[in-house]
Structure formats: C-alpha cells, structure tokens
Amino acid sequence: MTAPLLQVDDLHVRFPISGGGLLGKGRRTLHAVNGISFELAKGECLSIVGESGCGKSTTALSILGLQEPTEGMIRYRGQPLAGPGAPQRMDRAKAVQMVFQDPYASLNPRQSVRTSLAAPLRLHGITAASEIEGRIEAMLKNVGLTPEQAKRYPHEFSGGQRQRIGIARALILEPEIVVLDEPVSALDVSIRAQIINLLLDLQEKLGLSYLMISHDLSVVEHMSDRVLVMYFGEVVEEGGWREIFEVPTHPYTRRLIAAIPDPDAALNPAERQASDATVPQLAGRSFVSDGSTAPDVFTAPVRSELIEIGGNHRVRMALA
C-alpha cells in the first residue's frame, strides 16, 4: 500500500486572545482545532465540511504553512511540512497550493495575468523566457483561457474567468496537493458547473490531490472521494462519500444533510423522512453532542474518541 501523500497527525491550533484587561488579564485561549488526524492519498479528493467556526479553514491554512500549528504533525511524503524540520517556503510552494474563494479578491488588480503567472516561475528559478511563455500558454489552455488573454488585467474578466486564472496560478508550480477553499461558492450557478467540471478534469489529467473546504454539501457529494465532518475543531464523522451521504450517523452530520436545500428533497419530502429512520444502533455508546448547542470554544473539548463503524467510516462518540 503506497504511503499517503499527506498525513495530518493530531493537529491542534489554539489562539491566545487577550481579554482586554490592562496587564493582559482575562487572556483566554481559543481552541480552533482540537486534534485532527487524516490522510490524503495521491489522486484523491478529500473534503472537509462544517459550518463557520468549525476550524476547517484553520486546518487548511496550517497545511499551507500560513498558520503555525500549536501541536501536532503535518507530513508530506513522510517529511514534516510544519514545525521543526519544515522545509523552506520555496519547497513547500512546490508541494501544496491553494485556490481561493473570492475570485474578486484573490488576484492582484495591478498585475496582468501573465505577470501573476510568470513571477512565481521566476521566483523559483525558471528564467528562460521561452520556457516561461510555454508554461503559461499551456496552463491557460488547461484552464480554458486563451494565450491572448494573458496580457489582460483581472478587472477585465468575469468571476468565472477569474477563478480560472486563480486555478492556473495555483497549478503553475505543478504542486501535488491543491487546497480548494470554497472554490465555487462565490460564483453563479451556471458558472459553478463549469468550474467543477474543470477541477475534476484537471484532477484526472494532472494527477492532483484535492483537499476541499466547503459548506456546500451538494458540491461535496459530487466531487469527493472521502469526507471529514468537522464540528468545533473536531472531526465528528469521517468516511467515504457514500458512507457519509447514504448512512450519516453522527447527529450533527444528519442535521447538516437534512438542512441542505435540495430541490428533489423539497418536492419529495416523504423520501427524505424514510432515510431519517435508518439510524444505526451503536451498542449503548452515546454521542458527546448532538450538534445543536455550541460548546465553549475557550475550553478544551470533552474527551471523546473516534470509533469505527464500517470499513471506511468512523464516528466520534463519548468515551465508553
């Protein structure tokens, strides 16, 4: 069995928040991420879902090196990606890149498309003009833009096109892992489909591994191989897409899925009721929370553990 591309081991991220007291009194600690562990295999799309404040963005930032983990290990191909022994930012840049959520804020308005794509190449030692041009051309074609458009500036493009440029920028250094942060939430419905198709095509063509952060469960179901459901800094359920969407077990996962405004579900409520009934029984164990009351983010969470309930499926429950 090949080693996973990315390994996250017991990741904790805590932020000190000053309470406003004069001498730093009232200092509290915000527990943003509380012990997340997961693996990403080559060519896989793993989605992290959850609502605001669950820690999914912080997790992504830690993997990108934009947020220092408080505890825990992140490994890329067996080598540490953060903390002691971490590679320089230049090497990390060739391993993991990110596609941002807001196509209107993720491109430097003062740089043409060509500059935005050429500068990172030059920074990483590729100086031959012909090679730079070649790679830019190839990448633009990959994302569905024409080489003539390289000289234009971001404000001359639509939201969907800007997102394509953002994807081109993320891929120009040929990373293996791409973090997709809500890649289509800010786009119109019809454009979303195009970008989702593009991302899936590129994944196949370039052998990319995706770590997708999203709150849009329909998109998650469509694109992911595996799903992690996060709630206030912890993974409450993880499994393959089938397990999560066909047999959601944790009460929070079930609430999330039930809340999705899906046209079929809205027009055929009877069918959805049926699936609610199939709650697997779990040998007398109970859930720590049902996902309806928010825990205190300033205290460490109650101890609990993830237990296997199927081949590829784990759920967080209270300690026996």
Add this chain to the structure above:
Amino acid sequence: MRLGFNFWLGATLTALVIFAGVLAHWIAPFDPVLDADLMNSELPPDATFWFGTDGQGRDVYTRILYGAQISLTVGIVSQVINSIIGVTLGMTAGYWGGWWDDLVNGLTNVMLAIPSLIFALAVMAVLGPGLPSLLIALGLTNWSWTCRIARSSTLSLKSQGYVQAAQTLGYGDLRIMFTQILPNMMGPILVMATLGMGSAVLSEAALSFLGLGIQPPFPSWGSMLTDARQLIQLAPWAALFPGLAIFLSVLGFNLLGDGLRDSLDPHMRTRKP
C-alpha cells in the same frame, strides 16, 4: 479615471507653479538678486515692473517666479522624504505586527502630538538655516499621517487572497510588501503626498518668515513676506503677491490631491452601468 473640476483646477494651478519655477530663468525680466536698484524701490505695479518692486528695488514678479522654484523643491522633496519614511514604517508595522507595530505606533503618536512647526524649528535650530536643512526638517516632520494610512491599508490588503497566494507561492515578506501591497495602496499615498505639498509650502513660508528658512537675498515667498512686513502701508503689493502666490499654489496642490482621491476611489472607478 473620472477627473472632475477639482482635479483640473488644481492641475492648472499646479502647472502654473511648475511652469513659473522651471522657466523662471528664461522668462523673468530681471535678476532676482542682483537687479536691486534702490532708486526703484517701492514702485507700484506698472509696465516695467508687473508686480511692482520691493523695499530693495527688486522686481517682485521676477522674485515670485524664482520663488516658485523654492516652493516646488520644498514641496516635492519634503513629500518624497515623508512618503519614504511613512510608507516604510507603516507598511512594515502593518505587515509584521507585534512589537515593531507597537513601536511604530508609539512613535507616530508622539510625532502627531508635537506641533509640526515647533518640531521643524527644533530640527532647523540644530542643523542651521538654509534650503537643505529645511528639506530635512520638513521631511522628518510630517510623515505620521502617511504612516497611519500605509499601516491601515497594509492591514486590510494583507488579508486579500492574492497576498495569501503570494505567501503560498513562496514569496518572502519584503517581496510581498513591495510587489503586492505597495502598488495597491499608491492611491491614498499619492493623495497624501499632494496634500502634503501644500502644507510643506506653508511651513516653508512660516519658517522663512521666521528667518530660519531660505536666507536673504535669495527669494522665497515666505522670506518675501518677512521683508514686506514693514512695507504693508507703503507698498502693499510687495506682500500681496507673495501671499497670493502661496495661497494659489497651496490651493492648487490641495485641489489636485482631492481630485486624485476622488478619481482613484475604487468605488467610483468600478461603477459600471
């Protein structure tokens, strides 16, 4: 860019000042220092002396033209120094935060609390009078607002996606600051600089008036005012024209700055039908 009336009026006035200063040597009818004939002193404006003469018999018009050189130099150089200091401190403070930010903020607060003219006076007292000291003094005095603006612009730009993207792509901090952040805050900085030019001219006038700036007999509008103090009743034009020149040039710079600010405002720029 939509350039309104303000901008064009300001640009015209500024252009006049530049025109006067740059071409003074060629268009001035007399020499500003040497053509001083006491027989001609305190003459009212006429065909020969368009703005009249001052107490030393020098042509006021000529001295106004040459004085423009001083005003322009002071305005531009002092603002360049201001901007460099302000942007460097503000941008790094905003980007790095932490103790450096606290330090810069403290320094900015101190500078804002000291009346700028007093501070300039103090610097001049140490450096001695004259144009170079004036430029240094004014350059060291008014960088605080630019610093504030640079800092707050940096704070808001820091969270833009493309800055995070640059970090992910392997850019170092300094490279990010100078290639991603600085170009995107040039608008407000430029506006501050143009407005600062007006204020620099006024400071120069005040310092020269107090005898600490440009030393006689070289003409600067401020020192012309000093000289004309005693002549207010006898030869009011000797004070009127330098005063008018100061007024119009400061007005011009301010309007230019306002006009630039309006046209660079992203809200107005991206308004599309």
Add this chain to the structure above:
Amino acid sequence: MTAPLLDIKNLQLGVSLGRSSYHPLLKGVSFQIMPGEAYGLVGESGSGKSVTSLAVMGLLKRPLAVTSGEILFKGQNLLALPKREMRRLRGNRIAMIFQEPMTALNPLSTVGRQIAEMFVLHQGKSWAEAEKLAVEALGNVRVPNPDRRARNYPHQMSGGLRQRVMIAMALACSPDLLIADEPTTALDVTVQAEVLRLIKELCAARGTAVLFISHDLGVIASICQRVGVMYSGCLVEENETRALFESPRHEYTRGLLGALPRLGSRSEHGRQRLVDIDSIIADRSRLTESRFIAPREREGSQP
C-alpha cells in the same frame, strides 16, 4: 378569480446614461403574486431580480429609474403614488428583509427598540405598549429569552438571530407582502434551514404573501409555490414549482437545473458530468426571445 395582490405589468427599468438614454436592466417584466402565495424569483447575477424588488418597494435611487410599466399593489399603481403614501405602505403593508442583517439593523439601537419602532410608526402605539409587542414579536420568531434579547444590540447576536430580528421587524405589522432578497445566503446551512422554516410557517399562519428572491434553486423549491426564472432582465419562464423543476421548458431553465449537482444522484447514477450551460445554449443573446409563462390553474381545479 381572486384579484392578484401584486401585479407587475411590463416593467421596464434602466440606468440613466444622461440625456434620457437608458441602459436597460429590466426589459418588460410581468408577473402576479396572489394573496398568501409564496412566489420565487430565481436568476443569476445581472438577471435583474434584485432590482425588481427595489422597484416594488420604491427604493430605486438615481441613476436607476423605471422607464415604463406599472406596479399594481391591491389595484393601486405604486409608481404613481406620492412619496408620503409610499412610506406609509413600506414596512406596514409591504415589508422587506435583506441578505446582510448586520447592515440592515441599526448598530446603535437595541433590537427591542428597533422592532418597537415599527409599532409606534405604523400603528400609533405608545412606546411602552410597543416594547411589549416587540418582546412578543421576538417570541414569535422563536428567539429564546425574548425579554432579555430585546435589550441586546445587533452586534451581540449571531447572524441567524439577527436575521430572525429582521423577520420580526418585517412581520411586526402583519404586512400583506414580504419581500425576501437572498435572506439566507450569508448564513450557515443549518441556520438557513431554520430561518427558511420560520419564514414559511409565519407567512402561512398570517396569510402573508412572499416574494422570495434567490439564486439558490433548492431554497426556492423549499419555500415557493410558483417560480419565475429571470435572465438578462426578462422573465423567461414561470410555472408552478413542481412543474418547473420536473419539466422545465426554457433552455435557460433546463441549463440551470442541469448545472446543479443533485444530492443522491451520484448514488443512483454515478458521477454525472454537470451540464455546461454554454454547451447547450446555442446563442445566449437569443435566450430572451422565447418565454414560457404557464397560466395559473383556475381555483377549484387544484390536484
């Protein structure tokens, strides 16, 4: 046949380009909302759906202006009403809730006071009475501890709670029509579900008609009985919700529905490539040439 509550007739609206030339934003939109009905307006950015709601509320500001058409509310043309009359209707008979509750609520005034204002302004109640009614209103929108919450400021509440406050304010005077412009887009999924359920129940209970504007087809499907699809300033299709989703007739509607990843479809059919709307629509500029407006079923013939 009951008379429609809101009857928009051939509304045309544009951005003034100076000298009475306009860039059109709405190119002749017509639809009706019956009393008590939930009507959804769906479309992407630039379709003109938000600007339609602003026109109904009389909130269009220069350079936007109506160039032709009528907006009849209970038979009265709102476009011909003097400002004072329009103000009496706004908040009282026609209310609106927006996407961003933080900017729609006054940050300097307590939530209770803002709701109470509605009663004082439109129903002439005294402040004391109004504040009691405000607490009641908060209870109606299921805000826990309403008497305590009434004393909160907007920034002390979460997005979901603030949206409930907006709903309470909007429904305070039991308006005939509630216009909801993307009210849940900025909210988390579970909070969105609760807020939608709330809107649905409260409006059904009071017989309030709803004009629900959204780009999210799923949300529209869960609230509305009738749906209008807008594209580039025109209403290109209108039908009962079920009929629209199950048998869309306009190319654009079909493209839109095909572009949505549907829950459960991957389990049943495997991963289907999402429809690229540009590949099925031959020419976008001709999309507005055809319109499919399904007539309403006559009363008494409902299935």
